[in-house]
Amino acid sequence: MVKPKIICVTGGKGGTGKTVVAVNLATMFKNKGFKVLLIDGDVENPNTYLLLNGKLKNKTEVLYFLPKILEDKCNKCGLCAENCATHALLHIKDSIPIPISTVCSGCKLCYKICPTNAIEADLKVIGWIYTSSAFNIDLFLGELKPSEARSAVIVKTLMKKLEEVIKIDQNKYDVVILDTAPGAHCDVEELISQADLIIPVTEPTRFGKLDLLRIIELINLLKREYKVIVNRSSLLGYKDKFLLELEEKGIEILGDIPLDEDIVSSYCQGIPLMEISRNSDKNGAGYKSFNEIFENLLKWGEFLK
Amino acid sequence: MNRKKIAVISGKGGVGKTSLVASLASIAHKDPFNKIIVLDCDVDAPNLALILPPKTKENIVSYDTFTTKKATFLEEKCTNCKQCYDEHFCEFGALDWDEENNIPILDYLACEGCGACKVLCPEDAFEINPVKSGEIIAYEADVGFPLIYGKTKLGSTTSGLLVSEVKEHATGLKEFNDANLILIDGPPGIGCPVIATVSGSDYIIAITEPTPSGLHDLKRAIEMVNQFNIPFGIVINKADLKSASQKELNSYIKKSSYEVLGRINFDLSIPKAMSYAEPVVDFAPESESSRSIKEIYKKLYLILSLKN
Amino acid sequence: MIKIAIPTYGNGGLNEVINRRFGRCDTFTFVTIENNQISEVKSIENHARGESGGVGIQATQIVGNNSANEVIVDFLGPNAANSLQALNIKIYHAPIGELTVKELIDLRLNEKLQLMTSANVGAHQGMGQGMGRGRGRGLRR
Numbered sequence: 001m002v003k004p005k006i007i008c009v010t011g012g013k014g015g016t017g018k019t020v021v022a023v024n025l026a027t028m029f030k031n032k033g034f035k036v037l038l039i040d041g042d043v044e045n046p047n048t049y050l051l052l053n054g055k056l057k058n059k060t061e062v063l064y065f066l067p068k069i070l071e072d073k074c075n076k077c078g079l080c081a082e083n084c085a086t087h088a089l090l091h092i093k094d095s096i097p098i099p100i101s102t103v104c105s106g107c108k109l110c111y112k113i114c115p116t117n118a119i120e121a122d123l124k125v126i127g128w129i130y131t132s133s134a135f136n137i138d139l140f141l142g143e144l145k146p147s148e149a150r151s152a153v154i155v156k157t158l159m160k161k162l163e164e165v166i167k168i169d170q171n172k173y174d175v176v177i178l179d180t181a182p183g184a185h186c187d188v189e190e191l192i193s194q195a196d197l198i199i200p201v202t203e204p205t206r207f208g209k210l211d212l213l214r215i216i217e218l219i220n221l222l223k224r225e226y227k228v229i230v231n232r233s234s235l236l237g238y239k240d241k242f243l244l245e246l247e248e249k250g251i252e253i254l255g256d257i258p259l260d261e262d263i264v265s266s267y268c269q270g271i272p273l274m275e276i277s278r279n280s281d282k283n284g285a286g287y288k289s290f291n292e293i294f295e296n297l298l299k300w301g302e303f304l305k
Numbered sequence: 306m307n308r309k310k311i312a313v314i315s316g317k318g319g320v321g322k323t324s325l326v327a328s329l330a331s332i333a334h335k336d337p338f339n340k341i342i343v344l345d346c347d348v349d350a351p352n353l354a355l356i357l358p359p360k361t362k363e364n365i366v367s368y369d370t371f372t373t374k375k376a377t378f379l380e381e382k383c384t385n386c387k388q389c390y391d392e393h394f395c396e397f398g399a400l401d402w403d404e405e406n407n408i409p410i411l412d413y414l415a416c417e418g419c420g421a422c423k424v425l426c427p428e429d430a431f432e433i434n435p436v437k438s439g440e441i442i443a444y445e446a447d448v449g450f451p452l453i454y455g456k457t458k459l460g461s462t463t464s465g466l467l468v469s470e471v472k473e474h475a476t477g478l479k480e481f482n483d484a485n486l487i488l489i490d491g492p493p494g495i496g497c498p499v500i501a502t503v504s505g506s507d508y509i510i511a512i513t514e515p516t517p518s519g520l521h522d523l524k525r526a527i528e529m530v531n532q533f534n535i536p537f538g539i540v541i542n543k544a545d546l547k548s549a550s551q552k553e554l555n556s557y558i559k560k561s562s563y564e565v566l567g568r569i570n571f572d573l574s575i576p577k578a579m580s581y582a583e584p585v586v587d588f589a590p591e592s593e594s595s596r597s598i599k600e601i602y603k604k605l606y607l608i609l610s611l612k613n
Numbered sequence: 614m615i616k617i618a619i620p621t622y623g624n625g626g627l628n629e630v631i632n633r634r635f636g637r638c639d640t641f642t643f644v645t646i647e648n649n650q651i652s653e654v655k656s657i658e659n660h661a662r663g664e665s666g667g668v669g670i671q672a673t674q675i676v677g678n679n680s681a682n683e684v685i686v687d688f689l690g691p692n693a694a695n696s697l698q699a700l701n702i703k704i705y706h707a708p709i710g711e712l713t714v715k716e717l718i719d720l721r722l723n724e725k726l727q728l729m730t731s732a733n734v735g736a737h738q739g740m741g742q743g744m745g746r747g748r749g750r751g752l753r754r
Binding site for chain 1: 316317318319320323347349350352355374394396397398414417418419420421424425433457459460462464465492493494495496497498499500516517518521522525526528529532546548549550573576577579580582
């Protein structure tokens with residue numbers, strides 16, 4: 001393999017178990033001898049490191065453009081404010097425009113059109129990127145600063161970092177696993193569009209199905225391949241009916257994972273269920289399901305060629 | 306009119322916002338002194354309508370919103386100067402160059418409609434137009450109060466603006482003047498649609514669960530809410546879950562003196578009620594969780610003095 | 614000299630009722646006060662009211678461009694509040710009730726109105742939220 005294969009774990013509905021799945025897939029690839037990178041793209045609430053009992057290191061700031069008006073150069077023409085699509089420059093006639101940072105989109109148009117070059121780039125911190133490693137899995141994690149709105153920028157920064165790392169060493173990773181936020185917002189879209197294989201994780205409920213169909217609509221819009229994992233499949237005995245409903249819609253299943261106390265404990269302990277050193281019960285329902293899913297994934301992604 | 310807007314958020318997805326909003330709405334509506342309106346602002350994945358469906362199919366109001374703007378390229382005006390690409394007009398990666406045809410290529414999904422290309426192009430070869438960003442759907446719920454939700458069109462970048470449109474629609478309802486309580490189901494996370502949901506609310510309910518990510522995400526949600534100076538209370542779902550995070554959650558709450566509105570123990574009645582598409586307080590009114598939710602409502606009533 | 618802007622319904626004016634939604638009002642009524650008396654009343658249309666974004670900022674520009682140094686409002690979104698504060702325009706809170714511009718001006722001149730300093734405002738009554746609480750910390754037990 002020349003370029004790492006990128007798998008995106010997503011789902012639409014919150015709380016279906018994306019992160020647990022992403023972390024355990026990463027672990028199983030690592031167990032099999034692959035070089036694995038896990039990217040936590042749920043930048044509003046990055047949780048992967050909790051499931052890996054990991055420490056976050058190498059904190060770097062993600063900076064975003066804000067206009068700064070140089071008062072001695074500003075001729076108060078208001079051209080910047082007039083052309084600002086989000087009205088992020090407050091301009092009263094004959095006065096210096098005032099940037100309203102909360103609505104600034106960072107398009108830099110004001111900076112580019114100012115006739116007197118009176119605008120310079122002021123940078124504000126909108127979040128951070130961390131790198132780390134746990135259980136022999138590398139981790140990139142993005143974090144949005146609470147009160148900031150632009151998650152997609154942090155996600156893009158994470159993916160840019162991956163690009164830079166690959167440029168330096170094409171063989172650094174065999175597999176990259178992306179964990180997304182819930183929903184179908186632009187930060188999720190960014191990650192799906194960068195991946196080769198998409199794994200939506202759902203649960204066998206009405207809500208799970210509704211959100212799954214929506215995320216599949218997005219995946220189809222982005223022309224990507226996907227196969228679904230049904231998590232908590234033993235919930236209320238709906239599994240067979242649910243799987244049938246998905247089959248009828250032509251939705252392919254990678255596998256299902258029943259409710260399993262051991263999965264919950266591993267999650268709270270911060271050691272992945274499939275981590276060898278944990279000595280999980282190999283006959284556990286969750287354990288066996290994960291193994292089956294992994295076998296199917298290896299085939300689907302042609303990982304052993 | 307002493308109108309209170311309560312928004313329910315969580316940070317972490319899947320901890321039970323929608324379920325709680327449906328039950329609180331049901332209880333609040335049954336009190337004859339209340340006139341409520343319910344909003345689902347989880348515009349990227351709205352689910353509340355599943356549990357609170359319309360009374361009839363006839364009076365459903367639905368319309369498209371156009372809060373998103375996108376650029377289009379006008380080839381007939383282009384002189385192939387390549388300035389847009391060379392001088393990096395677009396900061397969002399939506400402008401690439403087609404070497405073969407010597408014209409720019411626009412990435413529709415990446416475009417944020419900022420208008421930079423339109424303003425900077427010397428030949429006026431770009432224009433910006435509003436495009437469909439989503440839909441607003443409003444109806445009278447079968448239980449008898451107005452419900453409004455928004456749903457984004459996939460690929461649109463303006464979830465926050467759509468949330469504002471949902472709230473805006475509520476103010477235009479004839480029921481708005483008499484309404485004393487607006488209940489809002491918020492999105493997961495802490496980003497732009499959540500900020501748009503929280504902004505302007507009188508009270509926030511932050512739901513969590515005693516797991517590592519439940520607590521982690523609650524802290525972040527509270528940090529975000531504190532930027533807005535809005536009072537809030539915490540609801541702990543699956544409160545009796547055996548987890549190492551129980552201790553941590555309890556000490557966090559104790560140290561911070563944040564208000565706990567209530568604790569709801571793990572109860573299979575909740576997913577069962579969801580599968581029957583009913584609020585749990587209607588599906589299983591004697592269940593432990595229903596009783597806990599009723600206590601939560603009583604507490605809210607006192608805190609907010611929900612009287613006309 | 615004080616010039617006060619009040620968001621109003623319809624064509625505005627002294628007898629018009631306050632519109633409690635700053636950015637979405639039909640008009641702004643500007644009342645100039647000299648020597649504690651009303652010396653001029655003017656109404657300007659709020660052409661920003663139908664826009665989908667940045668309404669609070671645009672509305673503030675109308676207020677600022679007409680040289681108001683105070684406003685009397687009820688609900689103010691964070692954009693509007695930040696913008697008004699950036700222009701050092703004093704923000705007074707309109708009490709509950711269908712109050713006309715004239716009634717609000719009288720309250721203001723008799724110093725019966727509260728100043729607002731918080732970026733985010735909802736209805737205040739019955740919660741003891743008040744102003745100047747600094748960063749909200751939830752309700753303390």
